[in-house]
Amino acid sequence: METIQEKTYRRSLEVDPVRRLTQKKIEDIHSKSCELLNDPGITCFSQKVSEIYRQAGCKTEEKEPGTSWTVRIPEEVVAGALKTVPSRIVLGARDPENALLLDAEKPHVYFGTGSETNIFLESRLESFRSEQNPEHKITYPVYHEARGNVARLALSARLCNELENIDFFIRNVNLQDEGITEDNKDVNVFFASLLFMTKHVQAGITNIDKLDDVLKMARIIAGGEEALRENPLISFIACPIKSPLQMVEDTAEKVVEIVQTGLPLVLSSSPQGGSTAPVQEEGIVAQINAEILANIVLTQAVKPGAPVLYGAVPVRARTDNLHDFYGAPEFIHYNMDCAQMARYYGVPCYSSAGVGDAKRPGIQAMMEKVPVQMGVASAGPQYIHYAVGLLDRTNIFSPLQAVLDDASLGLIKDILRRPRFNEENTEEAVQEIRKVTASSGIFARYMRKQLRRGVVSEPYAFADDEVADTVLEQAQERLDEITADTGEMLPQEKIDRLYRELPGLLDLNRFIKTE
Amino acid sequence: MSKDDILAQIENTIIMGHLDESDEGFDGDLEGTPGTIELVEKALKDGIEPGKILEAFNSAMDVVGKKFEEGEYLLPDMLAGAECVGEAMDIVEPYLMGKNEQKKGKFLIATVKGDLHDIGKNIVITMLKGAGYEVNDLGIDVPVEKIVETVKEYKPDYLGLSALLTTTMIEMEKVIKAVREAGFEDVKIFVGGAPTSPEFAKKIGATEHCYDAFEVVEKLATYKKAG
Numbered sequence: 001m002e003t004i005q006e007k008t009y010r011r012s013l014e015v016d017p018v019r020r021l022t023q024k025k026i027e028d029i030h031s032k033s034c035e036l037l038n039d040p041g042i043t044c045f046s047q048k049v050s051e052i053y054r055q056a057g058c059k060t061e062e063k064e065p066g067t068s069w070t071v072r073i074p075e076e077v078v079a080g081a082l083k084t085v086p087s088r089i090v091l092g093a094r095d096p097e098n099a100l101l102l103d104a105e106k107p108h109v110y111f112g113t114g115s116e117t118n119i120f121l122e123s124r125l126e127s128f129r130s131e132q133n134p135e136h137k138i139t140y141p142v143y144h145e146a147r148g149n150v151a152r153l154a155l156s157a158r159l160c161n162e163l164e165n166i167d168f169f170i171r172n173v174n175l176q177d178e179g180i181t182e183d184n185k186d187v188n189v190f191f192a193s194l195l196f197m198t199k200h201v202q203a204g205i206t207n208i209d210k211l212d213d214v215l216k217m218a219r220i221i222a223g224g225e226e227a228l229r230e231n232p233l234i235s236f237i238a239c240p241i242k243s244p245l246q247m248v249e250d251t252a253e254k255v256v257e258i259v260q261t262g263l264p265l266v267l268s269s270s271p272q273g274g275s276t277a278p279v280q281e282e283g284i285v286a287q288i289n290a291e292i293l294a295n296i297v298l299t300q301a302v303k304p305g306a307p308v309l310y311g312a313v314p315v316r317a318r319t320d321n322l323h324d325f326y327g328a329p330e331f332i333h334y335n336m337d338c339a340q341m342a343r344y345y346g347v348p349c350y351s352s353a354g355v356g357d358a359k360r361p362g363i364q365a366m367m368e369k370v371p372v373q374m375g376v377a378s379a380g381p382q383y384i385h386y387a388v389g390l391l392d393r394t395n396i397f398s399p400l401q402a403v404l405d406d407a408s409l410g411l412i413k414d415i416l417r418r419p420r421f422n423e424e425n426t427e428e429a430v431q432e433i434r435k436v437t438a439s440s441g442i443f444a445r446y447m448r449k450q451l452r453r454g455v456v457s458e459p460y461a462f463a464d465d466e467v468a469d470t471v472l473e474q475a476q477e478r479l480d481e482i483t484a485d486t487g488e489m490l491p492q493e494k495i496d497r498l499y500r501e502l503p504g505l506l507d508l509n510r511f512i513k514t515e
Numbered sequence: 516m517s518k519d520d521i522l523a524q525i526e527n528t529i530i531m532g533h534l535d536e537s538d539e540g541f542d543g544d545l546e547g548t549p550g551t552i553e554l555v556e557k558a559l560k561d562g563i564e565p566g567k568i569l570e571a572f573n574s575a576m577d578v579v580g581k582k583f584e585e586g587e588y589l590l591p592d593m594l595a596g597a598e599c600v601g602e603a604m605d606i607v608e609p610y611l612m613g614k615n616e617q618k619k620g621k622f623l624i625a626t627v628k629g630d631l632h633d634i635g636k637n638i639v640i641t642m643l644k645g646a647g648y649e650v651n652d653l654g655i656d657v658p659v660e661k662i663v664e665t666v667k668e669y670k671p672d673y674l675g676l677s678a679l680l681t682t683t684m685i686e687m688e689k690v691i692k693a694v695r696e697a698g699f700e701d702v703k704i705f706v707g708g709a710p711t712s713p714e715f716a717k718k719i720g721a722t723e724h725c726y727d728a729f730e731v732v733e734k735l736a737t738y739k740k741a742g
Contacts, residue, residue, distance in 0.1 A: 435537075442637055445532055445598060447591035452543055 009101040010093075010167055010199075012108035013413045017343075017380030020336045026344050029282070029337075033290035034075045036245065041072040042294045046249040049256065049298065056081075056301035071247075071294075078293050081300035087346040089264050089307045091168065092231035094221065094490075095198035099231065100168060100383075102309070102348035107339075107380020109416075111373075111409050112168035112202075113160055113402075114352070114385035115394035119145045120152040120173055121360075123400045125476050139473050141400060143360060148173040148397070150180070150192045150506045158196035158487040159399050159479070160388065165409035169193060170237065170385050171203040172397050177506060184504025186210045190217055190234060191498060191505055196487040202266070204237045208254045213502055215261060220497055221490065235264035237311070240298075241291045243271035252298070259299045259306045266350045266383075267295035268311030272324060273334065275317045281330065285337045288314045296347065309350040309383060312338035324393055326355035326386075327368035332375035339379035351381035354405060359392040361401045361472060370408050377416055399483070403475045407461035414457035518563050522571045525554045525603075529575035530582075532595025534602060541592060551599040555606050565610040569647070572600045576645055594638065597645025604644055618649040620735065623671035625653035625662055627686040632679035635708060635728070639675065642728040648673075648735070659686070659693045666699050673735065676721075678708040687711075688719035695720070703738060705731060 021029070043063060044050045050069035054060045057080075059072040087104040100110050123141040130136035146152065153173040160166045171189045180188060185206045193201045194217070205211055214234070222228040240252040258265050269291040271277030277284040292310050299306045314334035318325040325331065335351050342349030353376035356368025373387060386394065387409065389402030421429075432446050450456050461478075462471040489495075499505055516524075527533075528551040533540035535550035549557070558568055579596040582588040622643050626633050633655045643650050651669055653661065666674065674694065678684040687706050694702060706721040707730075716724030725731045 440598060440637065440641070442594065442598070442634065442641065444591040444638070445534070445538070445595035448532065448541060448595060449539060449543060451589065451591065 008096070008099065009090075010098045010110070012100070012110050012167070012382075013377065013416060014418050015107045015109060015378060015380045015416050016418050017107040017339070018336065018378040019340060020333065020379065021340050025282075026340055029286050029289055029341060030344065032282075032286040033293055034073075034078060036286060036290040037073040037075075037078065037294060039072075040245060041070045042245050042247055042291075044069045044071050044247040044252065046247065046252045049247060049249075049252040052256065052298060052301050056297060058297070073294060073297055077297055081293075081297040082345050082347075084300045084304040085296055085345075085347055086305060086307050087348070089309065089348050090232065091200040091202075091235055091264060092222075092228075092233040093198060093200045094194070094233055095488075096231060098167075098199040100200055102382040104343060104346045104348045104382070106382075107343070108382060109377050109380060109384060110167035110382060111354075111377075111384050111387040112166055112170055112200075113156075113172040113388045114170045115172050115355075115390055115397070116148075116174045116204075117172060117390070117395055117397040118148050118174050118176065119392075119396045120148050120156070121391065121396050121398035121400070122146055123361075123398070123476060123479070125473060138468065139470075141361070141472055141476050143398075145396070147176045149177045150175050150188050150508060153189065153192040154195050154508055155483070156389070156397060156399065156402075157193050157201075159402060159482055161197050161199060161488060162482045162485070163388070163402060163406040165406045165413065166199070166388055166402075168200040168202065168383070168385075169197050171201075172389065179506050181504075182207045183210060184506075187213045187217060187502050187504055188506055190214050191502075192508065194221055194234070194490065195495075195508065196489055198488050200233060200235070202235045202237055204239075205254055205258065208257050211257060211261070213504075215263075217498060217502055218263075220501070221494055229262070232263050235266070237266040237268060239268045239270060239311070240295060241269040243269060243276035243291065244287055245291060245294075247294065247298075255295070255298060256302050259302045259308075262303070262306070264307040264309065265299065266309040266311040267292065267299065268313050268350065269295065270313035270315065272322075273314065273316040273330060274319070275322050277314070279316060279330070281333050281337065284314050284334055285341070288312055288334075288338065289341050293345075296345075308347070310338070310342035310345065310347040311350040312342070312381075313350075313352050314338060315352075323357075324355075325357075326352075326393060327357065327372060332372050335376045335381070336379035339376070339381035342381065348383065349381035350383045350385065351376055351379075352386045353377065353384050354387035355390050355393055357393060359396065361391070361398060361404055361475070365391060365401060366404070366408070369405065370412070373408065374412050374416065377412060399479055400472070400476055403479045403482075404462075404471070407475070410458070411460055420453075420455050518558075518561065518567075521554060521558050521561065521563060522567060524549070525551060525558060525568065525571045526575040526578075528554060529572065529596050529599045529603075530578050532592055532599060534595070534599050541595070551603050552606065555603045559607070559610060565607050568603075568607055572603065572645075573647060576600060594641055597641045599645075600647075601641050601644030608649075619647045620672040620738075621649045621651070621669065622673045622675060622735075623651045623653065623662075623665060623669055624675035624677070625657040626655040626677045626679075627683055627690060628656055628658045629686060630678045630680050630683035631655050632708075633677070635679070636675070636677040639677070639707070639728045639731050642732050643735075646732045646735070659689050662690050663693050663697050666694055666702060667697065671702060672738075673703045673705060675705045675707070675731070677706075678711065681710045684708065684710050684715065687721070691720045705734070707731070 091100040273279035316330040353373040358365035462474040531540040535552040703722040
């Protein structure tokens with residue numbers, strides 16, 4: 001039966017999910033995860049959080065006096081938490097047509113940005129002549145590594161707002177301005193992200209004491225408390241887990257505070273197979289699943305019904321330097337498995353795809369990203385982050401790479417979309433075949449109906465009839481075209497109010513005072 | 516309906532690619548309304564000059580061509596329009612006999628011997644008819660002898676040869692040699708098909724190589740009607 005996407009939400013990629021794990025394997029993993037949650041249990045470094053677990057029915061005992069506690073989570077407590085955790089989450093947006101519906105039971109996939117890169121890779125085209133033969137000339141990008149700052153985060157958001165296949169925005173540039181401190185970083189992250197962004201915005205919270213300022217900003221932009229509840233245009237990410245099976249004090253206590261806002265929260269865990277988790281699939285998946293279940297139990301204990309995402313970022317270690325190896329086939333396997341586990345529990349899945357080792361846009365970057373994006377998306381997680389613009393693992397954000405990734409995602413969405421044929425369409429096709437075989441022998445005119453239906457895909461955005469490969473050249477030209485535009489800025493009165501009422505916002509007048 | 520109205524509607528149906536009543540047209544909502552075929556039949560029945568009808572065809576195809584160049588129309592839309600003209604021409608042609616209305620030229624076309632592929636050839640035929648050429652299609656797997664015999668009888672201005680297989684493109688050289696040896700030096704010979712190339716065309720003595728149906732029509736426009 002065909003699933004019909006609600007009209008009020010941003011169109012997602014609807015897949016027929018690839019099921020890497022059988023039902024028995026899923027149940028085995030669940031069983032093993034529950035064993036791990038009891039033996040060895042979670043080592044929690046926050047007394048406050050350990051107490052929350054205890055009150056929720058877990059067994060806790062002091063491990064290192066005053067420093068850490070072992071928390072053993074019974075299976076029935078896990079089951080109880082899974083009963084209250086919502087299976088549908090709405091992530092709102094400044095433009096309500098960009099709101100996302102994450103439904104754990106529906107493999108409807110969205111793609112977005114991620115990481116918090118230190119380097120913003122600027123690019124422009126230059127012409128080069130061959131030293132051997134000056135008649136041979138090519139046009140190619142040259143690059144400049146700039147430090148991430150508020151202005152570049154805003155630029156990144158402005159670009160990502162215009163890219164068609166990016167569905168949400170996770171702040172992706174680290175603010176390294178002189179005026180940024182622990183007290184004002186969060187408001188500046190969200191302000192720079194929201195200034196030009198009409199899609200959903202998500203970020204972590206550096207200083208929990210400033211959470212209220214961020215919420216105030218969101219209310220001003222949304223149009224009030226009630227408006228924000230109905231259209232939660234921001235959400236948060238927290239990673240309280242330090243693999244293997246440890247919960248850090250600072251972030252775990254942030255989780256407790258954030259959950260109480262009622263806004264959606266990604267609870268992530270990011271074990272590295274081969275260093276902080278087993279490298280074999282069954283091992284790392286059992287471990288990360290246990291860690292995420294522990295996260296879910298915590299949030300539901302604080303506030304039953306709190307909207308949280310199953311935040312899985314399992315990655316494999318490289319064997320030469322133990323860095324994260326995002327382009328590994330194992331990465332795809334781990335993430336596909338986690339998508340199934342999330343669906344088994346009825347929790348929307350936050351996943352990852354689109355990171356590689358390449359430091360510049362090109363063939364290596366493409367080969368590291370596209371197979372992973374396709375593989376992970378085929379499993380149907382609802383929310384794939386890291387998908388756009390990243391190079392050198394998660395250290396560089398490249399606007400040019402973002403444009404290229406956007407084009408790749410367009411292709412991937414066409415490749416993976418569910419079959420659209422039903423009995424009526426099949427009969428119509430048979431009639432078409434009969435008509436054409438009796439007449440011109442060409443089906444071209446009948447393609448028009450299918451074009452109107454949207455079942456005929458577009459060619460690759462940067463395909464060219466030229467002999468030379470002009471992908472990078474075309475992508476840079478597209479990037480220049482987008483960044484020359486003013487973007488969809490927040491209304492001036494809201495900007496003025498934000499500057500008046502929120503302390504610590506850095507000056508972004510360079511963008512605000514346009515024309 | 517006045518004669519001008521009928522001609523305007525003929526133009527519109529061609530632009531919409533609305534061949535006949537059963538066709539949906541460009542926007543998908545024309546099914547059940549008269550298409551090009553029905554309107555051309557009515558036009559002839561109402562005594563409209565065949566020449567005026569041809570003018571409507573040309574005018575409509577100019578619009579279709581412009582929309583294609585501007586990106587509003589894709590190839591299926593353009594072919595739909597060309598197909599309307601092609602099919603309608605079959606209806607109008609008998610009324611042109613003995614009149615001064617002239618086609619742009621006569622085009623004989625075939626897929627050479629050993630090759631059964633014809634989709635590219637058929638698209639070329641549709642475009643040629645849409646552009647106002649008279650087309651004689653010999654079909655597929657056509658031996659040299661048959662092509663030469665038809666050239667003698669039909670006296671085309673142009674001969675088009677199509678091949679999709681590298682093994683059969685060699686046959687093209689045989690055809691060209693035979694046509695020239697039969698004394699038909701003035702026939703412009705066009706070759707096309709995936710394995711062919713401008714270099715190959717030059718090597719075998721063809722007049723033109725064309726990558727696709729558009730190039731055929733473009734290159735034909737540079738020639739005056741022979742004879």
